[in-house]
Amino acid sequence: MPDFKVFKKWVTTDWRAHRKWREESREDFSFVAGDQWSEDEKEDLTEQMRPVIVFNRTATIINAVVGSEINNRTEVRFMPRTLGDAEVNEQLTKGAEWFRDQSGAEEEDSQAFFDSVVCGVGWSETLMDFESDSEGEPKMERINPLEMCWDSGAEKRGLTDARRIARVRKISMDEAEEMWPDADKSALSADWLDQRGEEKQSSIQWSDDDYSHHDDDGDDDGEDEEETATIVQLQYRVRIREVEYKDPITGARGVLGRREFNRLRDMIRKMGHDVQFPSREIIRYEWKQVIMGNEILEENKPCADRPTFTPITGYWDNTKRQWYGLLRQMKDPQKFANKWLSQTLHIINSNSKGGLLAETDATDNPEELEEQWSASDAVVWLRPGSIANNKIQPKPSVQMPAALMQLTEFAISSIRDVSGVNQELLGMRDQNQPGVLEYQRKQAAMTTLAVLFDALRQYRKQQGEVLLYYMTKYMADGRLIRISDEEGERFERLQLDPSIRKYDVIVDDAPSSPNNKERVWETITALMPVLVQADLPKQLWGEIIAYAPFPAALIEKMKEFAMKPDQPDPETEKMKALTIQKLMAEVEKAKSGADRDSANAFENIAQGLLALSKAQSAPLEASQEIMKDAAQKELALSKMGLDADKARMDTAMKMTQIIAQSGRQSNVQ
Numbered sequence: 286m287p288d289f290k291v292f293k294k295w296v297t298t299d300w301r302a303h304r305k306w307r308e309e310s311r312e313d314f315s316f317v318a319g320d321q322w323s324e325d326e327k328e329d330l331t332e333q334m335r336p337v338i339v340f341n342r343t344a345t346i347i348n349a350v351v352g353s354e355i356n357n358r359t360e361v362r363f364m365p366r367t368l369g370d371a372e373v374n375e376q377l378t379k380g381a382e383w384f385r386d387q388s389g390a391e392e393e394d395s396q397a398f399f400d401s402v403v404c405g406v407g408w409s410e411t412l413m414d415f416e417s418d419s420e421g422e423p424k425m426e427r428i429n430p431l432e433m434c435w436d437s438g439a440e441k442r443g444l445t446d447a448r449r450i451a452r453v454r455k456i457s458m459d460e461a462e463e464m465w466p467d468a469d470k471s472a473l474s475a476d477w478l479d480q481r482g483e484e485k486q487s488s489i490q491w492s493d494d495d496y497s498h499h500d501d502d503g504d505d506d507g508e509d510e511e512e513t514a515t516i517v518q519l520q521y522r523v524r525i526r527e528v529e530y531k532d533p534i535t536g537a538r539g540v541l542g543r544r545e546f547n548r549l550r551d552m553i554r555k556m557g558h559d560v561q562f563p564s565r566e567i568i569r570y571e572w573k574q575v576i577m578g579n580e581i582l583e584e585n586k587p588c589a590d591r592p593t594f595t596p597i598t599g600y601w602d603n604t605k606r607q608w609y610g611l612l613r614q615m616k617d618p619q620k621f622a623n624k625w626l627s628q629t630l631h632i633i634n635s636n637s638k639g640g641l642l643a644e645t646d647a648t649d650n651p652e653e654l655e656e657q658w659s660a661s662d663a664v665v666w667l668r669p670g671s672i673a674n675n676k677i678q679p680k681p682s683v684q685m686p687a688a689l690m691q692l693t694e695f696a697i698s699s700i701r702d703v704s705g706v707n708q709e710l711l712g713m714r715d716q717n718q719p720g721v722l723e724y725q726r727k728q729a730a731m732t733t734l735a736v737l738f739d740a741l742r743q744y745r746k747q748q749g750e751v752l753l754y755y756m757t758k759y760m761a762d763g764r765l766i767r768i769s770d771e772e773g774e775r776f777e778r779l780q781l782d783p784s785i786r787k788y789d790v791i792v793d794d795a796p797s798s799p800n801n802k803e804r805v806w807e808t809i810t811a812l813m814p815v816l817v818q819a820d821l822p823k824q825l826w827g828e829i830i831a832y833a834p835f836p837a838a839l840i841e842k843m844k845e846f847a848m849k850p851d852q853p854d855p856e857t858e859k860m861k862a863l864t865i866q867k868l869m870a871e872v873e874k875a876k877s878g879a880d881r882d883s884a885n886a887f888e889n890i891a892q893g894l895l896a897l898s899k900a901q902s903a904p905l906e907a908s909q910e911i912m913k914d915a916a917q918k919e920l921a922l923s924k925m926g927l928d929a930d931k932a933r934m935d936t937a938m939k940m941t942q943i944i945a946q947s948g949r950q951s952n953v954q
Contacts, residue, residue, distance in 0.1 A: 405608030705733030
C-alpha cells in the first residue's frame with residue numbers, strides 16, 4: 286500500500302511534467318479571449334505609434350465547433366448482455382437521464398469540450414454529493430484543466446492508460462478548516478507542491494474560473510489577500526489478484542482473494558471432503574482516492590471501477606508528449622493577420638493624405654493658405670510668379686503596397702483552412718448554392734473534426750461507466766426519479782439489483798439534439814404518405830410527433846392526444862350489444878335442438894357474426910374458416926348417412942367463443 290511519501294512523489298513528478306503544457310494552455314485561453322499580443326509586442330507597437338489591432342476570428346471558429354457539439358448532443362444507454370437484464374437496462378437508462386438532468390451535465394460537458402478544443406484536454410468530475418443530501422445528490426461539474434495533472438507516461442486517447450490523476454486547487458483556509466476540523470492548520474495546505482512543482486519566482490492563484498500570475502516581488506501589501514490552502518485530490522489504481530471459482534455443490538460462481546480462497550479450500554479438505562474446486566486466477570484494477578495537504582486528510586473509494594475524473598482529449602503531440610487543441614494551428618495565421626492589419630493602418634496613418642509643399646514667400650498670408658487649401662470652393666490668392674516658378678506643389682502620395690493586402694487576405698483565409706472549418710459550417714457562405722451541396726460541405730468539415738468528436742464519444746462512454754457504478758451502488762434504494770417516454774412524464778422508484786453489472790455502455794444520438802430532430806423529421810416528412818396508409822399504432826405516432834419542429838408544449842399536447850383512446854360511438858355499441866344477444870340466442874336455440882332447421886340457424890349465426898365483425902373489427906377470417914369447416918364436415922357426414930348434429934354443435938361452440946372474445950376486445954378498447 287503506497288504511503289504519503291509515494292503520493293507526494295507521484296503528484297510532484299506529474300505536476301512538473303505538465304508545467305510547459307499549463308503555460309501554453311494559459312496562453313491559449315488568453316488568445317481565444319482576444320489577448321493576442323504579448324507584452325513585449327505591445328510595448329514595441331506603442332513606441333512605433335502603431336495601433337494594437339485584434340480581429341478575433343479564432344473565437345468564432347472555436348464557438349462554431351462547440352456549437353456543433355451542442356446541436357448534436359448524445360445520450361448514454363445501457364444495453365444488457367443477457368436477455369434477462371432487459372427490464373433493469375430500461376431503468377438504468379432512464380436513471381442515467383435523470384442523473385444528468387439533475388446535475389446539469391449537458392452544460393458542464395459543453396464547457397469541458399470547449400476546453401479540449403482550446404488547450405487539448407477538458408475535464409469533468411462525476412460524483413455523489415452526500416453533504417448536500419444524506420442519500421446522495423447527483424453532481425457533475427466541469428473542472429478547470431489548469432488544476433489537473435495526470436500520469437506523465439499516459440499517452441492513449443482518453444488517458445485510458447493513466448495510472449493516476451490528481452487535481453490541485455486553492456480553497457480558503459476557513460473552508461479547509463470546516464471540511465477537516467480534526468486536522469491541524471499547518472497540515473491543511475500542500476506547501477511541498479508550491480515549492481517543487483512550480484518555478485520559484487511565480488505562484489499560481491487557483492480558482493474555478495480565473496487564473497492569474499502574481500510575481501513574488503513584494504509589491505503587494507497583502508492586506509486584502511485571503512489566506513488559502515492548497516489541496517491535492519489524488520486518484521490512483523491498484524492491482525488486485527483474485528481467484529474466480531465454481532462451487533462444486535451448487536455450481537454457482539464466486540470471486541475471492543487468494544488468501545480467502547486458499548483458506549476456504551483448506552477448511553473444506555480438513556472436514557474430510559475431497560472435492561475439486563475449478564478455479565482460475567484473475568487480475569483486476571481498483572481505483573482509490575486520497576486528499577492531501579501536508580499530510581493525508583482523507584482516504585476513500587468514490588468509484589472502484591474507474592476515476593471520477595473524466596477527460597476529453599484533443600490532438601497528441603508525440604514530440605512534446607502533450608495534448609493540444611484546435612487553436613494551436615490557428616494562432617500563427619491569426620497573429621500574422623493582426624500584424625499585417627496593424628501595419629496597413631500604420632502606413633495609412635503615417636503617409637501623406639494630401640497636403641502642400643510651399644516656399645515662405647509664395648503668399649502674404651500663410652495662415653489663410655492653410656485654412657483654404659483643402660476647401661474645394663475657396664479662392665487662394667498667391668504672389669505673382671508663384672505658380673509658374675513652382676513655388677507651390679502638392680505633396681506626393683504614397684501608394685499602398687498591393688502585396689500587403691494580399692498577404693492580409695491570405696492570413697485571414699488561412700485561419701479557416703488550417704482548422705478545417707469552412708464557411709458552410711460557420712454559416713457565412715454568401716452565395717446561392719443547392720441545399721444538398723451545402724450539407725455535403727458541412728459534412729466534409731465535420732469529417733476533418735472527427736478526431737475531436739470521436740474523443741467526445743469516448744468521454745461519454747467513460748462517464749457512463751461511472752454513472753453505472755453510482756446507480757447500482759448508491760441509487761438503487763427505491764428513490765423516485767422522473768421518467769419521460771412515450772407514455773408521458775411519470776415518477777418511478779429506482780430499484781436495481783447491485784449484483785447485475787454486465788452492461789455495454791452505448792453512446793447514441795440524443796432525441797433532444799436540434800440537428801438530429803431536424804434530420805429525422807425531414808425523413809419522416811418524405812415518408813408521411815406511406816406512414817398514413819400503413820395504419821400505424823397510436824404509440825408509434827406519439828414517438829413520431831416527438832421529432833416535430835414544434836414548441837415543446839404543443840408536442841406534449843399532440844402526444845397526449847395521440848395516446849388517448851378513441852371514445853366508442855353509442856350507436857355502434859348499441860348495435861354490437863343487440864347483435865351479440867341475437868347470436869347467443871341463436872346458438873342456444875341450435876344447442877337445445879329447438880330449431881330443427883339447422884341450416885337456417887347457422888345461416889342466421891353467420892350473418893350476425895359478419896355484422897359483428899364489421900362493427901368491431903372481429904376476426905372475420907377466422908369466422909369464415911369455421912363456417913367453411915362446418916359445411917365440409919356436415920357434407921361428409923351426410924354422405925356417410927350419419928347424423929350431422931355433432932358437427933353443428935362443435936361449430937356453434939366455436940362461434941360462441943369468437944363472439945365472447947370479440948366482446949372482451951371491445952371492452953379493452
